[in-house]
Amino acid sequence: MALETIGKNLYEALRKVFRAPIVDEATVRELVRDLQRALLQADVNVKLVLEISKRIEEKALREKVPPGISRREHVIKVVYEELTRFLGEKPVPLKIEPEKRKVLMLVGIQGSGKTTSAAKLARHFQKRGLKAALVCADTYRPGAYAQLQQLANRVNVPIYGDSKAKNSVEIALNGLKKFDDHDVVIIDTAGRHKDEKSLIEEMKTLEKAIQPDEVILVIDGTIGQQAMTQAKAFHEATPIGSILVAKLDGSARGGGALSAVAAIGAPIKFIGTGEKIEDVEPFVPSRFVGRLLGMGDLESLIEKVREAEVKVPEKKMRAFLSGKFTLTDMYEQLEATKSLGPFRHLLKMFPGVTYKIPEETMDLAEDRLKKWRVIIQSMTPEERDNPKMFNASRVRRVARGSGTSEKEVKELLEQYSMMRKMFKTIRRKGLPFLGKRLPMA
Numbered sequence: 001m002a003l004e005t006i007g008k009n010l011y012e013a014l015r016k017v018f019r020a021p022i023v024d025e026a027t028v029r030e031l032v033r034d035l036q037r038a039l040l041q042a043d044v045n046v047k048l049v050l051e052i053s054k055r056i057e058e059k060a061l062r063e064k065v066p067p068g069i070s071r072r073e074h075v076i077k078v079v080y081e082e083l084t085r086f087l088g089e090k091p092v093p094l095k096i097e098p099e100k101r102k103v104l105m106l107v108g109i110q111g112s113g114k115t116t117s118a119a120k121l122a123r124h125f126q127k128r129g130l131k132a133a134l135v136c137a138d139t140y141r142p143g144a145y146a147q148l149q150q151l152a153n154r155v156n157v158p159i160y161g162d163s164k165a166k167n168s169v170e171i172a173l174n175g176l177k178k179f180d181d182h183d184v185v186i187i188d189t190a191g192r193h194k195d196e197k198s199l200i201e202e203m204k205t206l207e208k209a210i211q212p213d214e215v216i217l218v219i220d221g222t223i224g225q226q227a228m229t230q231a232k233a234f235h236e237a238t239p240i241g242s243i244l245v246a247k248l249d250g251s252a253r254g255g256g257a258l259s260a261v262a263a264i265g266a267p268i269k270f271i272g273t274g275e276k277i278e279d280v281e282p283f284v285p286s287r288f289v290g291r292l293l294g295m296g297d298l299e300s301l302i303e304k305v306r307e308a309e310v311k312v313p314e315k316k317m318r319a320f321l322s323g324k325f326t327l328t329d330m331y332e333q334l335e336a337t338k339s340l341g342p343f344r345h346l347l348k349m350f351p352g353v354t355y356k357i358p359e360e361t362m363d364l365a366e367d368r369l370k371k372w373r374v375i376i377q378s379m380t381p382e383e384r385d386n387p388k389m390f391n392a393s394r395v396r397r398v399a400r401g402s403g404t405s406e407k408e409v410k411e412l413l414e415q416y417s418m419m420r421k422m423f424k425t426i427r428r429k430g431l432p433f434l435g436k437r438l439p440m441a
Contacts, residue, residue: 009038014076023071028060031075045228048086056082080289087285092242092267094214094282096130102184103176103210107203107238108218109230110191113246115144117218117272118188119151120280121244124270126157130183135175136161137168137206138190140199148188155277158182168202169209176210187212200237207238214241217266221248235264242269245283325420327376327384371404372412378402387416 013034020027032053039049059078065071096102104121108114115138122132134152136159138144145161152159160175172187179185189206192199207215217240219227234240248271268283376384378401383389390413399406 009041010035013038014079017072017075020072023075025061028057028075031060031079032057035079052082052086080286083289084285087288088267088283090285092269094242094269096125096183101180101182102214103187103212104184105187105189105207105210105212105215106218106244107189107215107234107240108191109220110141112191112218112220112223113272114191114218115148115188116151116277117244117246117270117280118148118186119155119157120272120277121186121270122152122157122184123155123277124280125184126155131181132157132184132186133175133179133182134159135172135179135185135187137172137175137187139166139168139171140190144188144190151277169206172206172210200233204237215239216242216244216269217264218244218246221245221272231264231266235266240264240266242266244268244270244272244280246272248272325416327379327387327416328381330376330416330419371402371408372415375399375402375404375409375412387413 013031016034017023017027017031035056036049036053039052040046056078059082060075063074063078065074069077094102094104106114106118118134122134125132134148134157136145136148145163148161149159158179160171160178162171165171168190175187176185187210189203190199192203215238217231217234219231223230231240231243243266245268268285270280271283271288273279273281375398378398383394383398395406395409395413399409402409
């Protein structure tokens with residue numbers, strides 16, 4: 001079952017509590033049954049589900065309700081806290097010390113997404129002003145070095161490897177020598193299975209030789225309860241410092257992978273949230289649970305906005321406010337929004353929005369934004385800078401050139417007109433929030 005569906009089920013279980021005339025023992029027991037069903041469908045280990053639900057039931061029924069909140073609010077708080085506790089309670093950030101290189105060794109089964117995750121992590125550190133480098137120590141999979149090299153080139157991160165070499169230890173040590181002056185070096189290793197004795201032994205040898213600061217286990221978010229068995233096997237071979245759950249997007253049965261935390265006691269430090277190289281983020285249990293329960297995650301949204309922030313020069317902002325806002329400017333704003341990630345991912349970060357907007361509505365909104373970008377690209381520079389010159393024949397030409405309808409072109413022009421008027425209104429009313437940064441949540 002998809003992770004989004006699990007979230008929907010948990011959200012609906014909590015809504016029953018909100019709608020109940022009174023929150024009594026029967027209401028709490030029904031909530032616990034709904035939660036058990038949702039977690040089991042998400043492939044969370046049965047033993048863990050029983051432990052979580054028992055704690056929720058005991059606290060919800062027997063704990064004294066703190067002053068200032070209702071029993072209803074107390075029950076919701078208990079669910080939120082226990083699910084957060086299951087995932088690690090507090091975030092455990094990966095600390096990078098100044099003037100001290102951090103060596104990260106990625107391990108995991110074949111097909112877990114290690115290579116892509118290595119490049120995503122390199123990009124993550126690069127965006128934070130750190131010098132990151134990649135080393136391909138996978139000497140088994142054909143094309144492993146070529147794949148990592150292609151990903152590294154896309155984000156301009158240096159890479160070391162040798163597609164013809166057979167000694168992974170030698171490659172890793174040479175890579176570490178080459179990147180002696182870097183802040184973070186990420187070593188991608190060969191994918192292995194818990195039953196492949198020779199590969200597990202090689203992994204132990206590699207870990208002893210390079211002595212990484214941290215071994216990160218990459219777990220595929222779609223493999224379900226197998227994750228716990230795999231995590232234990234890897235942990236016995238090489239002490240795992242942290243976990244990265246890959247492919248933890250709408251298609252993942254993420255409960256099994258998340259259960260791996262309890263299996264080996266290593267914290268999840270990163271999660272992969274999509275297919276793009278930018279789609280990785282530090283794992284914060286409280287934020288993740290908030291999103292899953294439909295409570296939103298404004299803090300992550302603000303961070304995303306700041307990361308993708310496009311600095312608008314003061315002169316240009318004054319032009320916007322005086323009504324000199326062109327379709328070229330609108331296109332730039334659409335591109336800035338695009339860099340924040342898929343529209344549906346952004347909506348999930350707003351409290352109460354996640355499960356209220358139908359999937360088809362989100363698809364339509366995302367499709368519309370894509371079409372608007374193509375329509376503006378199909379205009380001449382003169383038309384973009386002076387939209388007033390549009391007449392029926394120009395609308396027809398742009399519609400043909402962009403593969404859209406005349407109605408869609410007119411819809412874009414109407415939206416542009418509304419945005420232009422909005423800027424003028426802001427100028428006239430002198431709204432106090434203009435130009436200020438959003439406060440941290």
